[in-house]
Amino acid sequence: MRVTLTVNGERRELEVEARRTLADALRENCRLTGTHLACEHGVCGACTVLVDGEAVRSCLMFAVQCDGREVRTVEGLAGADGTPHPLQEAFSAEHALQCGFCTPGFLMLAAGALQEDPSIADDPDRLRELLTSNLCRCTGYESIRRAVTRAAGELAGGAS
Amino acid sequence: MAQRAGGDDSEFTRRAADGGSAPSRREDARLVRGAGCFVADLLPEDCLEVVFVSSPVAHGEMGAVDVDDARRMPGVAAVWSAADLPAVPQTPPMLGITASAGRAWPALAVDRVRYVGQPVAIVLAADRYVAEDARDAVRLDISPLPVLLDPTDAAGSEVELFLGMPNVAVEKEYGDPIDPAVWRDAAVVVEGNYRQQLLAHTSMEARAILIRPEDDDGLTVWCSHQAPHRLRGDLAAALGLPEERIRVVVPDVGGAFGGKSETYPEYLAVAVAARRLGRTVRWVEDRAEALTGPPHGRGQNQRTRMAADADGRILAYELTIDADVGGYPHLGAFVPLNTSVMAAGAYQIPRVHVQTRCVVTNTAPTSPYRGAGRPEAATAIERTVDTLARRLGMDPAKLRQRNFIRPDALPYRTPTGFQYDSGDYPAALALAMRTVDYDGWRAQQAQRRRTGTGAPLGIGICSYLERSGNAWEFGSVEACPDGTYLALSGCCSTGQGHETSFPQVVASVLGVEPELIRLVEADTAIVPRGIGSYSSRSMQTGGAALHRAAGALMEQARGRAAESWAVPIEEVTYRAGTVSAGQRRVSLADLAAATGPLRADEVFEPPQAAPYGTYIAVVEVEPELGTVSVLRLVAVDDYGVVINHVIVRGQSYGSIAQGLGQALYEQVRYDPDGVPETRSLLDYLIPTLSEVPPVTLREMCTPNPNTALGAKGAGEAGCIGAPAAVINAVVDALDLDDPSAIQMPLTPFACWQARQPALAGAGR
Ligand code: FES
Ligand code: FES
Numbered sequence: 001m002r003v004t005l006t007v008n009g010e011r012r013e014l015e016v017e018a019r020r021t022l023a024d025a026l027r028e029n030c031r032l033t034g035t036h037l038a039c040e041h042g043v044c045g046a047c048t049v050l051v052d053g054e055a056v057r058s059c060l061m062f063a064v065q066c067d068g069r070e071v072r073t074v075e076g077l078a079g080a081d082g083t084p085h086p087l088q089e090a091f092s093a094e095h096a097l098q099c100g101f102c103t104p105g106f107l108m109l110a111a112g113a114l115q116e117d118p119s120i121a122d123d124p125d126r127l128r129e130l131l132t133s134n135l136c137r138c139t140g141y142e143s144i145r146r147a148v149t150r151a152a153g154e155l156a157g158g159a160s
Numbered sequence: 161m162a163q164r165a166g167g168d169d170s171e172f173t174r175r176a177a178d179g180g181s182a183p184s185r186r187e188d189a190r191l192v193r194g195a196g197c198f199v200a201d202l203l204p205e206d207c208l209e210v211v212f213v214s215s216p217v218a219h220g221e222m223g224a225v226d227v228d229d230a231r232r233m234p235g236v237a238a239v240w241s242a243a244d245l246p247a248v249p250q251t252p253p254m255l256g257i258t259a260s261a262g263r264a265w266p267a268l269a270v271d272r273v274r275y276v277g278q279p280v281a282i283v284l285a286a287d288r289y290v291a292e293d294a295r296d297a298v299r300l301d302i303s304p305l306p307v308l309l310d311p312t313d314a315a316g317s318e319v320e321l322f323l324g325m326p327n328v329a330v331e332k333e334y335g336d337p338i339d340p341a342v343w344r345d346a347a348v349v350v351e352g353n354y355r356q357q358l359l360a361h362t363s364m365e366a367r368a369i370l371i372r373p374e375d376d377d378g379l380t381v382w383c384s385h386q387a388p389h390r391l392r393g394d395l396a397a398a399l400g401l402p403e404e405r406i407r408v409v410v411p412d413v414g415g416a417f418g419g420k421s422e423t424y425p426e427y428l429a430v431a432v433a434a435r436r437l438g439r440t441v442r443w444v445e446d447r448a449e450a451l452t453g454p455p456h457g458r459g460q461n462q463r464t465r466m467a468a469d470a471d472g473r474i475l476a477y478e479l480t481i482d483a484d485v486g487g488y489p490h491l492g493a494f495v496p497l498n499t500s501v502m503a504a505g506a507y508q509i510p511r512v513h514v515q516t517r518c519v520v521t522n523t524a525p526t527s528p529y530r531g532a533g534r535p536e537a538a539t540a541i542e543r544t545v546d547t548l549a550r551r552l553g554m555d556p557a558k559l560r561q562r563n564f565i566r567p568d569a570l571p572y573r574t575p576t577g578f579q580y581d582s583g584d585y586p587a588a589l590a591l592a593m594r595t596v597d598y599d600g601w602r603a604q605q606a607q608r609r610r611t612g613t614g615a616p617l618g619i620g621i622c623s624y625l626e627r628s629g630n631a632w633e634f635g636s637v638e639a640c641p642d643g644t645y646l647a648l649s650g651c652c653s654t655g656q657g658h659e660t661s662f663p664q665v666v667a668s669v670l671g672v673e674p675e676l677i678r679l680v681e682a683d684t685a686i687v688p689r690g691i692g693s694y695s696s697r698s699m700q701t702g703g704a705a706l707h708r709a710a711g712a713l714m715e716q717a718r719g720r721a722a723e724s725w726a727v728p729i730e731e732v733t734y735r736a737g738t739v740s741a742g743q744r745r746v747s748l749a750d751l752a753a754a755t756g757p758l759r760a761d762e763v764f765e766p767p768q769a770a771p772y773g774t775y776i777a778v779v780e781v782e783p784e785l786g787t788v789s790v791l792r793l794v795a796v797d798d799y800g801v802v803i804n805h806v807i808v809r810g811q812s813y814g815s816i817a818q819g820l821g822q823a824l825y826e827q828v829r830y831d832p833d834g835v836p837e838t839r840s841l842l843d844y845l846i847p848t849l850s851e852v853p854p855v856t857l858r859e860m861c862t863p864n865p866n867t868a869l870g871a872k873g874a875g876e877a878g879c880i881g882a883p884a885a886v887i888n889a890v891v892d893a894l895d896l897d898d899p900s901a902i903q904m905p906l907t908p909f910a911c912w913q914a915r916q917p918a919l920a921g922a923g924r
Contacts, residue, residue, distance in 0.1 A: 019289060033201035034194015036414070038364040039447040043841035046364060074194035084192070092188035095806045098814060099655030100191030101364040101414030107192065132850045135841065137364050137415050138655050140813035140878075141849040 003067040007032065008076025016063045022056075023047045025063035026073060034074040034104045038135070045134030048105040048112075049073045055112035074104035077111060086154035087111055087147070096147035098138035105134050110148045114155055121152030185660040185807070187412075187653075196412040199368035199384050200444045207370070208237050210430055210443035211291040213281040213298045214452070215273035218522040218834025219308070219321070222271055223301030225281050230294040233285075238437060239294060241281040242268040249398040249428040251490065254390075259329035259489035259518060263322045265525070267398075267428035273302060274321060274487030275524045276835050277452035282429045284441060307834040311482040311519035312461045321487070321520045329489040330518040334500045334576040338511045342476045346467035350547045353900040356460040356536045358484065358828040359821075360838070361529050362846050363654075365414020366450035369427050370442035371434040378405030379431060384413045386421040386652050387692025392684050394423035399431055410682035416654035417818070418528035419455045421694045422491050451839050455492070456828050457529020459484030460499070460536050464544040472552050472559045476511040479503045479540055485518045485526050492526030493518040498533025498627065501578035505541040506585040506625040506772055507563040512575040522834045528694065530818055531626075531879035538624040539904075542884035546620070546891065547899045555602075556888070557593060560623050561586055571865075578627060580770040581872075583862045588796045589623050592774040595858055596794040601778050605892075615780040618893025622884035625772040628696035628873025632765035634689045635705030637666055637677075637713045639748035639758040643737075645670065647709075649681040650690015651702035656811065656875065658698060661804040665703045665869065668803075669710035671736040689763065696771070696873030699803060704867040705764035711868070712760035717748050720755055769864045769872040773797035775881030779889040786912030788824055788890055790853035795881060798860040800872030805859075811875040812857050819882025821847045827905050 005012050007030055014029050023040075026032045026049065035058055038046035042060040049058045050072040077085045087107050090096070097103040113120050113130050120126050131145060190196050213225075225241035242248045249267045253260035269280045281298055285291035308314035314327045321327055343349055370382040378401065385391050388408040396403040413420065426443055434441040463480040481499060485492040496516040504512045545563075549556035564585040565572050572580045593599075601619050608614040634650035647666050651658060663677035670677075680686050693702070714734045721739040722729040731741045738747045752758040778792040795812060802808045825845040829837040838844040863870030883904060890906050891899050894915050902914040 017289065024288075027200075028203065031203060032194070033198075033203070034196075036198070036365070037200070037446075038366075038414075039841050041447065041840050041842075044364065044447075074192075078193060088192040091192050092184040095185070095810045097188060097191055098657070098810055099364065099413060099415045100187065100196050101198065101655075103191055104194045128849055132848045135364065135846060135848060137362055137417070137818070137846060138814045139810060140815075140817035140855070141847075141852050142813055142855070143810060145849060 001064055003064050005066050005069065005071050007071045008073060014063065018062065018064055020063050021059055022061040022063050022066055023058035026058060032073050032075050036101055036104055038101065043135065045109060046102050046105040048108040048134065050108055050112050053112065053115065055109050074107055077107060085111065086151040090147040090151035090154065094143045094147035094150060096139060096143040102134060102136040106136065106144055109134055110151070114152055118152055118156055121149045185657045187657055187659050198365055198412045198414055199370050199382050202370055202382055202411070204372070204440050207440045207442055208284045208286060208437065209288040209291045210433065210441055211283045211288065211295045212279040212426060213283060213295050213300070215269060215276055215278040215280050215302065217273055217302045217304050218276050219305040220273050220302035221305060222269060222273060223303065226299040227281060230283060230297040233290065233294045233297060235285050235287055235290040236294045237284040237286065238433065239281060239283050239298065242266065242270045245432060249432065251423055251425050251428065252394045252397045254422060254491045259493045262325055263329065263489055263520065265425055265488035265490060267425045267432060275522055277449065277524055278487065279425055279429060282433055284433055284437065307522045309521055309523060309830050309834055311459070311484040311521055314521045315482055315517055315519045321522070327520050328517045329485060329520055330493050332500070332516050334514040335512045338476045338478055338513050342511060343467055346475055347470040348548065348551050349465065349467045350544060350551050352464045352544050352547055354462040354464070354540055354543060355903040356458040356462065356539065357904055358459040358523060359457040359529055359826050360451050360453065360828050360844055361417045361419035361455060361457060362844070363415030363417055363419060366445040366447060367420065367424065368444045369430050370440065371431050372440040373434045373438055376405060379434065381406060381408045382411055383408060383427065384420055385410050386416045386654055386694050388652055388682050388684055389650065389690045390692060391423055395427070395431055398428050407685045410652050413654035417530040418457065418532055418694055420654065421692060422455065422527050424454065447841065448839050451844055452836050453524030453828065454486065455527035456486065456524050457526060458536060459523070459526050462536070462540045464540050466544045466548055468548055472554050472562050474507055474509045474563050477504055477509050477541065479514045481516040483516060483518045484521050484523055486521060486523045488525045489518060489520060490525045491528060495526070495528055495533040499537040501576050502534060502537045502625060502627050503541065503576055504574050505538060506565060506623050508565045508569065514576055523830060530815060531876045532695065534626040534876065534880045535819070535822065535883055538622060538880045539884040539887065542622045542888060543899055546888045550897070556621055557589060557598060560589055560621065579767065580625065582865050583770065583772050583798050584860070585623060585772055588772060588774040588798060588860055591858055591860065592776045592794050592796040595796070595856055596776045596778065596792055598776065615782055616893040618779050618781070618889040618891065620777045620779070620885045620887065620889025620892055621774065622881045622888065623774045624877070624881045625770055626876065626880055627768045628771055629700035629766065629768050630695050630697060631691055632763050633691055633697065633701040633705045634687065634763050635702060635709040636759060636761040637706065637709045639713060639717065639752050641749050641753035643676065643747065643749040645677045647677055647679045647706055648687045649679060649702050649706060650687055650692065651698045652682045652692045654693060656693065656698060657804070657807045661699065661807055662703060662706055664803050665706050666710045669707055670714065696875045699871040700769050700864065700873035701764065701766060703803065703871055704766055704869045705762050707869040708764050709760045709762040712762055713758060716760050717751060717758055720751055720758065721746060724755060766867045769800065769866065771797065771799050771872040771874065771877060773877060773881060775885040777885040777889040779886065779893055781890060781893045781911050786908035786915065788906050788911060790820065790886060793853055793882065793885070794856045794858065795878065796858045796860060797877050798862050799874040800862060800864040801870035802859065802861065802874070803871065808874045809857055812878055813855065815876055815878030816855055816882050817847050817852050819879040820851065820886065822879065823883040823886040823904055824906050825851070
């Protein structure tokens, strides 16, 4: 089937089987391998991308469901001139990644949430709940929580 | 002895939050942009995808494998079972483990299957979806045989998993048998039966391998691995190729934790397929396959016995282990050795005797899993010490203080034949107690018990000692004519940040900026030799090798300058990338440009080291539901000299989370037929952010006396210290007299059940 997606601002026409997941379409057809697959059954969140601004698990979505929609992946997180997103800087500054396999998923999860409601980082319970959606086997999460809080601060500072 | 306590975690938090002294890791720049390169991210044109048909039966006699329908499916390149291959390679035994003799693990099952998930046939197609369709079209005919799932049962069973061979694949003994009179005459003797459940490594990236056949009949192999040179040697041996024809490259690795240091049958099958078809072939394991295993970690049945005098001085300790090595003895058969040599922990115990049996069963083969035998040792002795304290009516901290090896008794040789190098075990416990406010929590516990208010509260201690590092490692430093330095290491980072920390080591010796140093590792075409990264050995051994290589480079530069200036070498001094004598002065870059390559290679084999520490957990157990809440966890670790505190603290945090996972949530479960029940991450529960309690890390530093670098090794301590601290705390909270009444994972049901006798007693 033919689908048209806008991925990180770029229009892509793809010929895919109906059963092809969005994750595979992004990774293999678009060759955007920053989106990772760690479970392929919707639990770990490594494959999180934004579809029309909303965080989704791309392993649980078919590419055909995204026809005509906007997809943003980790490759599209930095500014057009390559300036890193505050979340990317904060993850590095807080050592919120070790192997980095889960990182794109956490970044997109947090990017979606902060975009929708920057105040989420001010509420420890909401932030905890948000970050509980994804799995990381390396860091023990504390540094990820710190990184998202830090980035939220940067984003708020930039906005004011 | 150099000894100092590091800052606490709040200080660390502040420093990191300020963007303070710790530079960002070099690895991060690509990883946060999604520009890392993991095996599955290599997308060569024309690559075939592999899917395995694996055994759904845990133990059975194989009939014919019917691949006809699968082969006929459009897009399928090949479907082969063992019967279709002229020769079926066998997985080479690892670390000289003799148990594999006569129990070889074939690339594809021959005659019998011995665990669910064992590869029976390989399917190759241009598309993974098609390959999976074809997999589902392969028909197997396997007649089930009796299934053995517990190592102790298997050891005593009439059923032979390998015909004509005992199920006990290895039997070993450490220390001398203890005179029965010691048990008879001791004031107290306590016993315990502990189960170390099977765990799944669950690195977020599962196993992955990509193989390209080369024109010279050789192979280039990209694999998510911990030990590239070992993999090269194993592939060469299994395929009958000279090692030089195989190049192994390990790109970014999405976590490993011990499960990626092995050579698996799947890798051999992929290599055979690539060679037969002359095509690039890849296998990217999915989570369902990964959870089915192999590998699994842990899997020990332990019996302990400890004798003490009336004052609580430990007189003897005995540990008996039945270790599950799964369907084929592989690297899992090495793990009990680690448990055995450090069985006595941090205590001065005159008599220690350990007996181990590695037993084949019908679970998936086991391997080292973060901690690799050490959590097993620490949990056994630390639970037993707590039982002894209860029996004596003594505070468990006091009992430990009474029995620790004193700092002035180090180096100390254990009755099981391992040498502890240095440290201050009593100080680690004292620091942990102060940090957690031990006396305050004990007072609160006493008050709750007295008044019968509040949830049961427990405090648990684990004073662990581990052995880290083993064997040699290669390190090399070269001064390049452009003013930079090239460091090569035989280690292999799987998330530990070597690109950042190894240059720091070299820079500190050379007195130059770390930015000038570039690290290359994990490519057998560039790094001539190497072992890899496991056993907390990277910094302890690999870092120490680089440290020496940098020193040797300085010497080489002085020698070279002395020669070209015709002055005695004593007159040539090295400082910050330059050598000088009198008025003459030249940078290493210019010296290399003028006189030829300046490079020092080192192979260094320091003795193993003994990091140690104390973990204290404070828990509450919800009385109705049995839910455990960890209120506080304090970790005091002495890793020796730490090169990059941010990385090491990250390792501590992460391994503590994994340790909590073992203590509270994780377990690979099999049904009675040997079919794994934990096949998704909804069944196999690893901690999320919500499960990680407040953790306080404190560091001590006693430099490793056996290397100039002084690092002892870090990365596994949390898995070692956290489980025993938590389980001791839960036993304390529930006030259990029979500690064997509760086993990990401490699920609500396990706690609720263990508490029943107490509840029943209270009601009567
Ligand atoms: S890969 Fe999609 S949720 Fe795990
Ligand atoms: S950094 Fe390795 S899984 Fe999160």
